[in-house]
Amino acid sequence: MIGAAGKTGRAVTRALAARGVDVRAAVRSAGAEDRAHRAGAGSVAVVDLETGAGLGAAVDGVDAVYHLAPNVHPDEVGIARRVATAAAGAGVARFAFHSVLHPDDASMPHHVRKGRAEAVVRELHPEALVLRPAAYHQNLLDAARAGRIAVPYSLDTPFTNVDLDDVAEVAALLLTEPVWRTGTFELAGPERLTVRQLADVAARTLGHPVVAERVALDAWRAGPGAALAASARADLEAMFAAYDRDGLVGDPTPLGRLLPHAPRTWSAALTAG
Ligand SMILES: NC(=O)c1ccc[n+]([C@@H]2O[C@H](COP(=O)([O-])OP(=O)(O)OC[C@H]3O[C@@H](n4cnc5c(N)ncnc54)[C@H](OP(=O)(O)O)[C@@H]3O)[C@@H](O)[C@H]2O)c1
Known part of the structure; x- marks a missing residue:
């Protein structure tokens, strides 16, 4: 392995x-x-x-x-x-x-x-x-359990997470x-859900509020993105743009x-x- x-x-x-x-x-x-x-x-x-x-x-x-x-x-x-x-x-x-x-x-x-x-x-x-x-699914689990799914792309494009x-x-x-x-x-995965819907399902399943929030790309760059190598940051920014446009289905x-x-x-x- x-x-x-x-x-x-x-x-x-x-x-x-x-x-x-x-x-x-x-x-x-x-x-x-x-x-x-x-x-x-x-x-x-x-x-x-x-x-x-x-x-x-x-x-x-x-x-x-x-x-x-x-x-x-x-x-x-x-x-x-x-x-x-x-x-x-x-x-x-x-x-x-x-x-x-x-x-x-x-x-x-x-x-x-x-x-x-x-x-x-x-x-x-x-x-x-x-x-x-x-x-x-595991990419968003901790965020959902903490009550806030924040992403730098649309909350309304679809994903078939697995x-x-x-x-x-x-x-x-x-x-x-x-x-x-x-x-x-x-x-x-078997479901087609937007980030907004992922947060709604998480709130119902976990029994506490879970908000979906779109963060500005600049805030991501200054936050989680700041620790990354420039090439990784560029890759992820291209991915966010694709997710913003199409989701990933x-x-x-x-x-x-x-x-x-x-x-x-x-x-x-x-x-x-
Ligand atoms: N996350 C998703 O939703 C998703 C979906 C589809 C496909 N994938 C693909 O799945 C793959 C794995 O993702 P992951 O999130 O599991 O990655 P990860 O947690 O970062 O695991 C990668 C492993 O590779 C090791 N590694 C890094 N550089 C190395 C080097 N030079 N020599 C030897 N080992 C090295 C890391 O070692 P350390 O533990 O020492 O850092 C780490 O254990 C990626 O190719 C990704 O594109 C991910």
Whole structure:
């Protein structure tokens, strides 16, 4: 599992460990080892995705590689090439890539990089599995529970957000199927809701007021955006403009077919432990 100590990596590790899979977690530094072990990883390998250091040892002898890249990384394509090359060199039979919904959307540079990374992965692993998740429910959970969802884009454009645990479950199911299923799967949630509607549902579900608030882009730049690298800030600003115009909506059908239960709603995510 590449990127194993992050939000997505820990969710996929938990889902794999729940199926009895011995997960080798590739993490950036020894300091992340605890996080990976707590998620259920059996062993840990330290890798630097920017140079490729440690990758050969990390993928040596494994049955499958699940690659997820650091969020909005400017060298997403180079990272994909390093990971896919190391896996091919080690003769790994199953390669899966965690992409994003609509990697062909030219208005979002980090989506375009995901599309290019998909192409690199398929070049080196023609039988690759590619998952394209929508935005996660989990991105907004803490804000909803704290009573204020503040975003620098429209409150009235639609989203088909997906539960990260459903995405992780699908990843674990597909990775462990007896017969490898190649293909590309869009993973969008079952509801189409605006941020205003997400706040309304959260207020009803949690039993306390939850406001939806549009914040000015300048306020975001001076607040959460200030801590980011300039390239990440530019990527996210392009994403906010796309969300402002179109929201982010995908087809919920594949997730419903792949999961052995109904996909989790926003309300279910809010009440989950
Ligand atoms: N959030 C969403 O709604 C969403 C939806 C669809 C797809 N995705 C995609 O999911 C992927 C993962 O997102 P996430 O939010 O789970 O990311 P994340 O929490 O930032 O996890 C990324 C992991 O990569 C590690 N990392 C960063 N730089 C590294 C390096 N140079 N070498 C080795 N490891 C390094 C980080 O290590 P540290 O723990 O040490 O920082 C972190 O554990 C992203 O590619 C994102 O585009 C996200």
